[in-house]
Amino acid sequence: xxTVTHKTSRRNFLATAxxxxxxxxxxxxxxxxxARAQGKKWAGKTLHVQFWSGPEGENIIKHVVDPFKAETGAxxxxxxxxxxxxxxxxxxxxxxxxxxxxxxxxxxxYTTAPEDLLTKLxxxxxxxxxxxxxxxxxxxxxxxxFFTYTDSLVYNTNYFKTAPDSYEMLWDPKLKGKVAxxxxxxxxxxxxxxxxxxxxxxxxxxIEPGFKKLAALKPNIHSFISDFAAAGELxxxxxxxxxxxxxxxxxxxxxxxxxxxxxxxxxxxIYTTPACAVIPKGHPxxxxxxxxxxxxxxxxxxxxxxxxxxxxxxxxxxxKFDDPGITANLVMPxxxxxxxxxxxxxxxxxxxxxxxxxxxxxxx
Amino acid sequence: MSRALRAWRGTARSAxxxxxxxxxxxxxxxxxxxxxxxxxxxxxxxxxTTGMISAWSIHSYVKFLSHPYFVGALVKxxxxxxxxxxxxxxxxxxxxxxxxxxPRYRNLITILVVAPLIMDVVIRAYGWIVLLSNGxxxxxxxxxxxxxxxxxxxxxxxxxxxxxxxxxxxxFMVLPIxxxxxxxxxxxxxxxxxLGATRWKTFWLITFPLSLPGVLAGTFLVFALGMSAFVGxxxxxxGNVTVMSLVIRDQIGVTLDWPLGSAMSxxxxxxxxxxxxxxxxxxxxxxxxxxxxxxxxx
Numbered sequence: 001x002x003t004v005t006h007k008t009s010r011r012n013f014l015a016t017a018x019x020x021x022x023x024x025x026x027x028x029x030x031x032x033x034x035a036r037a038q039g040k041k042w043a044g045k046t047l048h049v050q051f052w053s054g055p056e057g058e059n060i061i062k063h064v065v066d067p068f069k070a071e072t073g074a075x076x077x078x079x080x081x082x083x084x085x086x087x088x089x090x091x092x093x094x095x096x097x098x099x100x101x102x103x104x105x106x107x108x109x110y111t112t113a114p115e116d117l118l119t120k121l122x123x124x125x126x127x128x129x130x131x132x133x134x135x136x137x138x139x140x141x142x143x144x145x146f147f148t149y150t151d152s153l154v155y156n157t158n159y160f161k162t163a164p165d166s167y168e169m170l171w172d173p174k175l176k177g178k179v180a181x182x183x184x185x186x187x188x189x190x191x192x193x194x195x196x197x198x199x200x201x202x203x204x205x206x207i208e209p210g211f212k213k214l215a216a217l218k219p220n221i222h223s224f225i226s227d228f229a230a231a232g233e234l235x236x237x238x239x240x241x242x243x244x245x246x247x248x249x250x251x252x253x254x255x256x257x258x259x260x261x262x263x264x265x266x267x268x269x270i271y272t273t274p275a276c277a278v279i280p281k282g283h284p285x286x287x288x289x290x291x292x293x294x295x296x297x298x299x300x301x302x303x304x305x306x307x308x309x310x311x312x313x314x315x316x317x318x319x320k321f322d323d324p325g326i327t328a329n330l331v332m333p334x335x336x337x338x339x340x341x342x343x344x345x346x347x348x349x350x351x352x353x354x355x356x357x358x359x360x361x362x363x364x
Numbered sequence: 365m366s367r368a369l370r371a372w373r374g375t376a377r378s379a380x381x382x383x384x385x386x387x388x389x390x391x392x393x394x395x396x397x398x399x400x401x402x403x404x405x406x407x408x409x410x411x412x413t414t415g416m417i418s419a420w421s422i423h424s425y426v427k428f429l430s431h432p433y434f435v436g437a438l439v440k441x442x443x444x445x446x447x448x449x450x451x452x453x454x455x456x457x458x459x460x461x462x463x464x465x466x467p468r469y470r471n472l473i474t475i476l477v478v479a480p481l482i483m484d485v486v487i488r489a490y491g492w493i494v495l496l497s498n499g500x501x502x503x504x505x506x507x508x509x510x511x512x513x514x515x516x517x518x519x520x521x522x523x524x525x526x527x528x529x530x531x532x533x534x535x536f537m538v539l540p541i542x543x544x545x546x547x548x549x550x551x552x553x554x555x556x557x558x559l560g561a562t563r564w565k566t567f568w569l570i571t572f573p574l575s576l577p578g579v580l581a582g583t584f585l586v587f588a589l590g591m592s593a594f595v596g597x598x599x600x601x602x603g604n605v606t607v608m609s610l611v612i613r614d615q616i617g618v619t620l621d622w623p624l625g626s627a628m629s630x631x632x633x634x635x636x637x638x639x640x641x642x643x644x645x646x647x648x649x650x651x652x653x654x655x656x657x658x659x660x661x662x
Contacts, residue, residue, distance in 0.1 A: 115413070115414055223520040226603065
């Protein structure tokens with residue numbers, strides 16, 4: 001079995017980031033015509049996909065959409081939306097689906113699968129699926145993970161000379177007004193709540209201690225992060241020194257030399273979320289083309305690119321890195337033993353209540 | 365020209381003003397349709413596993429109005445809108461007065477007041493982040509003046525949101541008041557002076573009462589904009605300022621509980637309209653009393 005190994009340099013990263021925006025335009029414009037001219041099998045066919053906007057979307061366009069178009073000659077029309085928007089769209093288009101492939105957090109799969117909105121993926125039609133860690137074949141193949149992101153502690157390296165190793169550090173009285181946490185609508189907030197419950201002897205099934213623990217965090221809260229550019233500046237200035245958040249979101253600031261670093265060596269474990277691809281029932285495009293698209297997202301090549309582009313953790317076991325600049329910033333399948341399991345279907349049922357109570361505990 | 369053609373032209377001429385109303389009517393129709401949809405959605409039920417379910421239920425209203433956190437957000441929205449309105453009036457009235465008594469500077473002041481509206485609200489909010497952060501201009505000035513040695517937390521507080529909202533809404537306060545003040549006959553003020561009233565007394569007994577329609581319009585607009593503010597609280601509140609617009613966004617866009625989000629929207633709009641209605645009645649009564657007083661004095 002061959003191994004795809006890559007090294008990342010700063011130049012690679014800048015090139016990756018720089019062409020992202022340009023590739024967005026290229027996606028919709030010229031490539032299909034070129035392919036048609038070259039007589040590719042899927043030339044003239046169109047695939048409608050939906051995934052995240054912003055840097056996440058640009059990363060996917062560069063490493064999944066563009067190569068897929070070049071390989072197949074098909075045109076790809078991208079819609080953008082977060083997981084909640086994708087769930088809403090799947091429901092709204094139940095009788096007349098307009099999207100062939102949705103890419104969303106695993107909670108989207110757990111939420112929409114029971115509503116019979118998804119097609120079971122035929123993994124035999126996706127050769128790269130055999131290389132995917134079995135942990136990421138979600139709900140018996142209704143969705144499949146093509147990257148992961150991790151919630152953990154992100155810290156200011158000027159303040160912490162050694163990396164914090166416990167979520168309990170968030171409650172350190174010395175950090176009064178210097179801690180930032182996710183806004184309640186982000187899934188990261190739910191992970192923080194579960195972590196807080198575990199610190200107080202509870203867990204996801206016994207969440208009450210978590211709300212009490214969160215209420216005790218209030219004096220340390222500087223702000224709730226929804227704007228990463230502004231949060232990066234606050235981390236740089238030292239107004240914020242410790243954050244519980246998805247770690248890949250800080251890459252841009254880290255590359256600029258800001259004193260920001262994530263750590264995955266936490267006593268209580270880390271929280272890793274797979275981003276999944278799904279095919280809605282009754283989708284308009286060719287099934288084979290949708291499967292080819294997902295197959296591209298599962299490939300080692302695409303996942304190496306996405307890891308270099310935005311430190312997305314791979315789900316493909318063939319992907320290996322020997323550059324500590326990458327391995328220090330993402331979670332590889334080998335590290336999944338330190339991942340705290342989250343019962344996502346159960347979480348989907350109580351999320352609304354928890355969102356409100358999270359706000360109540362921290363802001364009330 | 366035939367009689368029929370003349371008649372047709374006459375009809376067309378008289379119908380033309382009504383035809384000009386078509387875009388406005390279309391806008392109102394779509395707005396009302398959206399409101400009707402919201403009202404209908406608010407009566408549906410919801411399940412976290414299946415989303416919105418068609419029903420006729422007031423469950424979402426009960427859920428909203430019985431939850432301390434949601435009611436707290438409503439109260440915070442009202443308090444924020446009230447604060448912004450009062451401060452905008454306190455700042456805006458003198459500016460409007462200056463516009464009315466200084467025709468020379470009227471255009472310049474108008475440009476200065478309207479200029480913030482040319483800028484996108486997001487860019488404006490980021491500008492305030494630069495100003496209010498710990499290393500920002502305001503904190504630098506405070507420290508340079510020796511008022512404090514440590515930076516004062518201004519960003520991500522209610523006052524940061526108030527500052528941005530004032531920036532956004534001041535024009536809506538100044539322009540209606542200035543328009544009314546400019547129409548006040550200067551001879552009324554001169555008559556007051558001739559009869560021995562001081563400038564202050566002339567202002568309180570003549571100018572201010574006559575400007576109340578402008579104050580009413582300005583405060584209406586600013587309060588309504590304050591109640592529905594979204595970007596300011598989102599960016600400058602840093603999660604510390606929970607207002608209804610953000611809570612509604614969470615219900616509609618995150619938990620996908622559209623019935624609850626719709627019920628919240630309906631309550632917010634209704635409450636705003638009711639508050640403005642009674643406030644309008646109060647001000648109108650004040651205007652009426654002033655008119656009576658003027659007639660009595662005559």
